[in-house]
Amino acid sequence: MASVVLSEAEKVYIVHGIQEDLRVDGRGCEDYRCIEVETDVVSNTSGSARVKLGHTDILVGVKAEMGTPKLENPNEGYLEFFVDCSANATPEFEGRGGEELATEIVNTLYRIFSNESTIDVKSLCINPREHCWVLYVDVLLLECGGNLFDAISIAVKAALFNTRIPKVRVLEDEEGSKEIELSDDPYDCIRLNVENVPCIITLSKIGCRHVVDATLQEEACSLASLLLSVTSRGTLTCMKKLGNGSLDPESIFEMMETGKRVGKMLHTSLQKILDKEESLGTTRQKVGFLG
């Protein structure tokens, strides 16, 4: 993970500030930095989203392709995740440096999406045991400014919301062989229901308190953090501990409560902005990367 080196005095200053609920940039312990979300930035994908959270910049692209269902779930489609830590973010990611972090993120994403209520994978099935939609979700880390997991989960949810999968019809021939027909209208497509897609909230323990949305400097001061995946209803679906330090069971309960509270607010804001963007329709001026 990209990290900064801090002097002892700087760390002490940050820790004492958090005790008094005043972080270095004036935020409280439960405040997020300003988030910018834009969908449909990459034209040759089925869905894409770009999220900027302070100095963290994430780009997610979703491609829907036809594939064979897995043997253990013949009536369902599935999702494949891939994370690329670009060397743009930090020189440490050059070559194979970013692989460890990428594997960690991919495993977390698989764990979150392994829950069957997250995405309705049965709707991705075309022909049981023969054809199904496979959603390849590619995450690109453009800039690392702390709090990667949160930004990635917001971007993945926004990209899945934006994904448009073409409608297909299965035609049976006289001999019994099946043909798949793609509809002629390019706007005739199915959308995914992302209501139950959870968002990751990372809570970093600094001193005696925990903070949401830690910057790189704050991450350098925290010994342990808790990664929670929270749905829009406030249900905790997955929990993971990161870092070398230890966590008191009491503080874990407190962090879970904070995570659920913050998670519900994050989902409401995200859904509001996605609906607002959708309502602007095709007249929306796309900012993209050169804005």
Place this chain on the structure above:
Amino acid sequence: MAAIEIRLPVARKLVVQSLAQGSDKHLVAPGDTITTDTGYMRGHGTYMGDEKLVASVAGAVERVNKLICVKALKTRYNGEVGDIVVGRVTEVQQKRWKVETNARLDSVLLLSSMNLPGGELRRRSAEDELAMRDYLQEGDLISAEVQAVFSDGAVSLHTRSLKYGKLGQGVLVQVSPSLVKRQKTHFHDLPCGASVILGNNGFIWIYPTPEQKDEEAGGFVTNLEPVSLHDREVISRLRNCILALVAQKLMLYDTSIVYCYEASLPHQIKDVLKPEVMQEIVLETRQRLLELEG
């Protein structure tokens, strides 16, 4: 309970040039012709190509009599003798420390250029060399002055005065070196209640004003006592104001920082980083600075 703000991105608007003071600067990009007149001497940031003077960096053209040079808008720090810099120690080597100052090469702080506790002057012994790590470790921040510049561009620092040395509690802000205005002094005690060191290399250190000036310490004893909440608010607000000035590309010096601080007082500290609030504050600062000049 604060709501989490998510917004749609807004395309950047061109900064209105009508508020710019003085004559229009001649801005060039790499490859642009500056002049076809061969009577000029070429300075930094230019090269001769095809009978004409071409710019090699993106910046503003500066002309002093017959010398033409291009001053780049965004570069790494180029050291000059006498500059004040704030740097972070990256390595502890045999008789020197390597300090990162946002330059092309790490700067060097020799053991003999470091002032000893108590301000004593003596030859550095082997014990001093072994105890180097007790003075400065990897990650420590120091304020120093540039003593010399080596031929490869690396900078040699010294902390031979008691006002330089290891820095204690505070906040570091990293900006582009070209945004820090050259002034007589770079150590400022701002009227709002905090002190600031504007390093020429773009590292700006904001720290609580020490109550009494303890001259004997010279920066070796770090004060790790908790800073009061009021001082913290001032420091956080200053940090956000400096980031707002940098985002709108305004030169950083004590007056502009103080005006920006005063303009930001009606807003909450964390709101200062919102794009619309930033524009409003910096516009007000710009107007006040123009009034001051004109």
